[in-house]
Amino acid sequence: MAQVIYDHVTKRFxxxxxxxxxxxxxxxxxxxxxxxxxxxxxxxxxxxLAGLEEVTSGDIIIxxxxxxxxxxxxxxxxxxxxxxxxxxxxxxxxxxxxxxKLRGTPKEEIERRVKNVAEILGIDTLLDRKPKQLSGGxxxxxxxxxxxxxxxxxxLMDEPLSNLDAKLRVQTRAEIIKLQQRLGTTTVYVTHDxxxxxxxxxxIAVMNAGVLQQLDTPQNLYDRPxxxxxxxxxxxxxxxxxxxxxxxxxxxxxVVAEDLRLTLPAERGARLREWDGKSVLLGIxxxxxxxxxxxxxxxxxxxxxxxxxxxEPLGAETLLHLRGPEGRTLVAxxxxxxQPDPGDVVTLTVDVDQIHAFDPDSQATLTL
Numbered sequence: 001m002a003q004v005i006y007d008h009v010t011k012r013f014x015x016x017x018x019x020x021x022x023x024x025x026x027x028x029x030x031x032x033x034x035x036x037x038x039x040x041x042x043x044x045x046x047x048x049l050a051g052l053e054e055v056t057s058g059d060i061i062i063x064x065x066x067x068x069x070x071x072x073x074x075x076x077x078x079x080x081x082x083x084x085x086x087x088x089x090x091x092x093x094x095x096x097x098x099x100x101k102l103r104g105t106p107k108e109e110i111e112r113r114v115k116n117v118a119e120i121l122g123i124d125t126l127l128d129r130k131p132k133q134l135s136g137g138x139x140x141x142x143x144x145x146x147x148x149x150x151x152x153x154x155x156l157m158d159e160p161l162s163n164l165d166a167k168l169r170v171q172t173r174a175e176i177i178k179l180q181q182r183l184g185t186t187t188v189y190v191t192h193d194x195x196x197x198x199x200x201x202x203x204i205a206v207m208n209a210g211v212l213q214q215l216d217t218p219q220n221l222y223d224r225p226x227x228x229x230x231x232x233x234x235x236x237x238x239x240x241x242x243x244x245x246x247x248x249x250x251x252x253x254x255v256v257a258e259d260l261r262l263t264l265p266a267e268r269g270a271r272l273r274e275w276d277g278k279s280v281l282l283g284i285x286x287x288x289x290x291x292x293x294x295x296x297x298x299x300x301x302x303x304x305x306x307x308x309x310x311x312e313p314l315g316a317e318t319l320l321h322l323r324g325p326e327g328r329t330l331v332a333x334x335x336x337x338x339q340p341d342p343g344d345v346v347t348l349t350v351d352v353d354q355i356h357a358f359d360p361d362s363q364a365t366l367t368l
Contacts, residue, residue, distance in 0.1 A: 002063035002076075002153035002186055003028045004049065009058035011044050018044040020210040022058070031180050031187045033201030035194055036233070041210035042190045043158055049188060050079050050156050063153055078147035079156040082163065084139045086131040086146075092118075093127040096146045113149040120179070121145050137168045144176070148183070155180075155187040161196065173200060194234050198222070206230050228281060228363035231356060237286050237319065240330045243360070244282040246275045251301055255282050255357070257325035262352055263301025271367055272357055280366060283356035286319065289332035289348045302352055306330065308344045320346070 004026040011019040019041040026032045034042040047053040049060055051072035059068045067075050078099075086095050093114055100110045118124040121141045131139055140160060147155055160176075161169045177200055180187050191197055197204045198218045206213045206221065206229075214226040225231035232238045244257040253269035253276065255262050262282075264272065272280070292303065309329060310321035317333050320340070324330035332348060340346050357366040 003061075004154055004186060004188065005059075005061040006045070006049070007059040007061065009045070009048060009060060010056045011041075011048055011053060012056045017210050019048065022212055024205060024212070024215065026186060026188065029184045029186055031177075031189065031200060031202045033197040033204045034188065034190045034207060035197035035204055036192065036207035036213075038192060039209075040207040042192075042207050044210075045207070046156055046158055046188060046190045049154075050077055051075050076153045077156055078150040078152040078154075079158065080143050080147050080160045082159040084131075084143040084163075086139060086142060088131050091128050091130055092123060092134070092142050092145075095131070095142055096127075096149050099146065099150055110149075113151070114145075117145045117148045120148070120182075121175075136164050137172060140164065140172055141175075144179070148179075153186065155185050157187065157189045159191055160189075161191075162193075169196075176200065195236060198234070204234075206233060208233075225356070225365055227365055228283075228358045231283055231358070231365070235285060237331045237333070239283045239285050239356070240324070240328075241281055241283045241358070242325050242328050242330070243279055244325075244357075245279050246272055246277065246357075248276050254301060255280065255355075257282065260304050260306075260325055261301065262304075262350055262355065264355075265353055268353070268355070268367055275357070275366065279360055281358040281360050281363070283358060284330070284350060285354065286331045286333040288351040288354045289320075289330075289334065290351070291334045291338040292347055292349045302349050303347055304350060305345055305347050308340050308342050308346055310342060311339055313339055322346070 006022045006024040009019060009022040022045055034045060036042050044053060048055050055068060059066050062075060096114045097110045118127055121144060123138060123141050123145060126138060161172055164172060173196060189200060201218060203215060203217055204221055205215045208229050214221060214230045221230060221234050232241060242257055244255040247254055247256055251263050253264045253272060306322040306324060308320055309323050312319040316336060318336050318339055320332040320334060322330045322332060359366060
């Protein structure tokens with residue numbers, strides 16, 4: 001196990017900056033997830049750590065060694081790829097043992113490690129099969145096993161679940177979490193799936209266009225996003241965002257967008273006081289809308305009336321697609337029993353203690 005540090009790491013390809021001045025300090029034994037959309041630089045950052053890409057500038061440190069120019073085989077890391085990368089002509093046993101054989105590990109030690117790891121992963125009955133005789137989930141376990149038997153300082157995982165079906169992804173995701181907890185090995189995990197990131201990582205590094213946007217725990221990313229990109233990328237369905245105007249009224253500071261008027265609580269209002277008379281981008285997460293009996297909807301600056309465009313019943317909840325300001329679609333997550341018809345106008349209360357505001361120019365959050 002080891003600490004991992006990216007120290008001002010930049011990687012360019014033919015003038016295109018894939019990773020821009022990345023600074024990350026990953027603790028010994030931590031499970032860190034790099035997440036972001038396609039092309040954001042997360043896989044390039046992982047490949048730089050693995051030594052598969054040479055950094056343009058900066059340093060990478062594993063444990064107490066600067067490994068920036070150390071060959072991949074000497075970095076004491078093990079990588080699990082998206083496509084499993086198993087040797088088709090080898091058995092499961094030989095696939096798992098191959099790296100150890102190259103390092104000259106004694107035969108008895110190889111057999112002990114392979115047997116032990118195969119039992120941990122539940123593939124001990126598959127050791128004599130070849131990859132073509134395995135399901136996708138079994139192949140993924142073999143790829144994990146091949147990495148684990150190495151007993152490296154750091155595990156690197158590049159979207160290892162993306163080829164699995166939805167049910168198997170959830171199952172394997174839980175297995176990887178439990179496995180990392182058991183082994184305690186520092187793990188850097190790349191995914192574009194924010195649900196995977198939220199459920200797996202001790203901390204999450206959100207990237208976009210090669211730049212680290214925010215590094216924090218899953219809950220802090222969700223509750224206190226640093227900017228509009230993080231706010232809308234983390235969370236499903238995504239945060240509702242629309243332009244609004246800040247204005248002072250006798251009831252207090254309000255954000256106004258056409259007929260939608262919300263009075264901010266004192267603490268949040270104080271943070272937006274300097275934006276009085278200016279425009280902001282207002283953010284409301286779907287679960288911060290709540291259905292309410294119209295008779296109970298007093299004009300207290302918390303209620304909105306919006307037309308329903310689409311109803312999505314999901315069993316445990318209902319998603320309402322509503323026509324908001326400027327014709328924008330807003331999504332509300334409500335109780336499953338609440339299922340109005342398209343075209344109905346519904347009254348909802350907004351949890352104004354949870355709304356977010358962003359600078360329209362810099363897109364930085366204004367309500368942290």
